Amino acid sequence: MKVKMILPALTEALSPFWRPIKYHLFPPLGLAAIASFFDENDDIDLQDEHVERLCLDDDPDLVVIQVYITSAYRAYELADHYRHKGAYVVLGGLHVTALPEEAAHHADTIFLGPGEDTWPQFLADFRAGHPATVYQSKSRTLAGVPPIRRDLIKRHHYLVPNSIVVSRGCPHHCDFCYKDAFYKGGKSFYTQPVDEALAEIDRLPGKHLYFLDDHLFAHAEFAAELFEGMKGMGRVWQAAATVEAILRPGLLEKAVAAGLRSLFVGFETLNPHSLKEQHKYQNLNRDYNLAIQRLRDHGVMVNGSFVYGMDNDDETVFDRTVEWAINQGIETATFHILTPYPGTPLYTRMREQQRIIDHNWDRYDTRHAVYRPVNMSLETLEAGYWRSYQEFYRWSSIVRGAWTKEHFADRMRHLLYTGAWKKAEPCWDLLIRAKQVNHLLPVLERVLASFGHRWTDQEGRNEARSPLQERSLLG
Ligand code: B12
Ligand code: SF4
Numbered sequence: 001m002k003v004k005m006i007l008p009a010l011t012e013a014l015s016p017f018w019r020p021i022k023y024h025l026f027p028p029l030g031l032a033a034i035a036s037f038f039d040e041n042d043d044i045d046l047q048d049e050h051v052e053r054l055c056l057d058d059d060p061d062l063v064v065i066q067v068y069i070t071s072a073y074r075a076y077e078l079a080d081h082y083r084h085k086g087a088y089v090v091l092g093g094l095h096v097t098a099l100p101e102e103a104a105h106h107a108d109t110i111f112l113g114p115g116e117d118t119w120p121q122f123l124a125d126f127r128a129g130h131p132a133t134v135y136q137s138k139s140r141t142l143a144g145v146p147p148i149r150r151d152l153i154k155r156h157h158y159l160v161p162n163s164i165v166v167s168r169g170c171p172h173h174c175d176f177c178y179k180d181a182f183y184k185g186g187k188s189f190y191t192q193p194v195d196e197a198l199a200e201i202d203r204l205p206g207k208h209l210y211f212l213d214d215h216l217f218a219h220a221e222f223a224a225e226l227f228e229g230m231k232g233m234g235r236v237w238q239a240a241a242t243v244e245a246i247l248r249p250g251l252l253e254k255a256v257a258a259g260l261r262s263l264f265v266g267f268e269t270l271n272p273h274s275l276k277e278q279h280k281y282q283n284l285n286r287d288y289n290l291a292i293q294r295l296r297d298h299g300v301m302v303n304g305s306f307v308y309g310m311d312n313d314d315e316t317v318f319d320r321t322v323e324w325a326i327n328q329g330i331e332t333a334t335f336h337i338l339t340p341y342p343g344t345p346l347y348t349r350m351r352e353q354q355r356i357i358d359h360n361w362d363r364y365d366t367r368h369a370v371y372r373p374v375n376m377s378l379e380t381l382e383a384g385y386w387r388s389y390q391e392f393y394r395w396s397s398i399v400r401g402a403w404t405k406e407h408f409a410d411r412m413r414h415l416l417y418t419g420a421w422k423k424a425e426p427c428w429d430l431l432i433r434a435k436q437v438n439h440l441l442p443v444l445e446r447v448l449a450s451f452g453h454r455w456t457d458q459e460g461r462n463e464a465r466s467p468l469q470e471r472s473l474l475g
Helices: 030-035 069-084 094-098 100-104 118-127 194-203 220-230 243-247 251-257 272-277 288-297 317-327 345-352 378-392 395-402 408-423 425-433 437-451 467-474
Strands: 002-007 043-048 062-066 088-092 109-112 134-136 167-169 189-191 208-211 236-241 260-268 301-308 332-337 454-456 462-464
Touching: 002 030, 002 069, 030 043, 030 062, 062 069, 069 088, 069 094, 069 100, 088 094, 094 100, 094 109, 100 109, 109 118, 118 134, 194 220, 208 437, 220 251, 236 437, 243 251, 243 260, 243 288, 251 260, 260 288, 260 437, 288 301, 301 317, 301 378, 301 408, 317 332, 317 378, 317 395, 332 378, 332 408, 395 408, 408 437, 425 437
Parallel strands: 002 043, 002 062, 062 088, 088 109, 109 134, 208 236, 236 260, 260 301, 301 332
Antiparallel strands: 167 189, 454 462
């Protein structure tokens, strides 16, 4: 059977704000994960439109499209194109699950929820000639799932080709998050068996890993076993976790010993009323400063995530947040405008309050205000969002952030890492165009592996090695 799998690009790909490096960082894994259920002799072409131009004049038997909200219109356009050509078209993913009726107009079959249980069932039905129009995932497990089809991923397009995901979902229930809507009807958080996760890591070439899990530290026992198993594998890696998990004694230490060098942390807001408003209770009454100090003491860089536009936010929120992030020495920050994704409690609430003013999914990219904020105008919200990026990433702020650090090595790493991400975009673009981005991976690995490394002195204190000491250690 001839199969075409497509991850359509979001409309942003055509906009002046398009940042190629963001999409050439690491491969998303949704389609490669379900591709593992195909037969050996199925002829599969997997295309990620964010990194390659789609070939649309082929004639596959089956077209499989993953739909995110920001790429929904493009996904429907592609689906219509292939249906017109006579292919059987199926749609799945977050947006299909949130709005099945909308997606069903463009598909022969739609899938709701994760695909590990429904996809093999569909393939059997399809081959037998009687596929259903809707498959709803109910049984949730990653045990025994065949390995992700990494052979279908064009590794040379990505800076860090080793993305990996060892769990699904998250145990928390924040109002703005896609999670509860997507996993409705079954478990909303589950992990791979540790042995299978370690085997997957072992199969990955090179050194650097990028975990795509929503919250890698969520299941403390699983995480501790995973990190124990990774010790000695010589990996450096990045992942996401909550403030609460960072503060939990013991787990961070194990992660660092296993090679953790940079962590994405959802701080979201510095205002406890806003945390309550969004039911983000796991962040409530947690000492953010202490969490950052712990990460810093262990040589882990921080990518802080912040959300603007909650009902308690007024126009002072932007400067306050940026100033705090700089003073804390956070290396990279991502700012978002609160976005009511369909299916979430936030969407339901705002809809009831008749505050949603825009239903153009292209604008649900966390850069646009698609609703009426309470304590500021929509224009102030969008302007404050853009100003935050400008302020946080100006050189004076980067230097100020770097100099909050005690050790010279950490200051240098901050300057190199943050500067490379935000100040060297034209160089990234050139490398991407020349299909050479992957060649910079060793440099990233060296920055992550060497500068932030910690050793324990005889009294059990953590110390940073100087770059000189590092160089002699690395040979
Ligand atoms: C990697 C990633 C990115 C990458 C690349 C994404 C890309 N090229 O599209 C980057 C960093 C660039 C990025 C950017 C953005 N992202 Co993003 N990203 C992710 C992340 C961390 C991992 C995705 C992944 O590979 N997951 C692992 C695979 C196995 O899971 P999966 O993709 O869901 O696939 C499973 C199911 O969905 C299902 N499935 C999917 N497709 C199909 C199809 C069929 C036929 C079937 C049967 C099943 C099926 O089966 C799969 C196996 O279970 C997710 C969080 C997460 N943990 O998923 C956020 C996430 C997808 N991103 C999100 C957002 C909001 C964005 C941005 C808008 C943010 C921004 N302001 O920049 C942009 C826009 C992205 C876009 N393309 O539209 C949200 C989406 C919310 C929503 N309702 O759509 C998520 C869920 C994060 C979150 N917790 O809110 N992202
Ligand atoms: S902690 Fe993160 S992944 Fe979990 S529900 Fe909240 S926003 Fe979603």
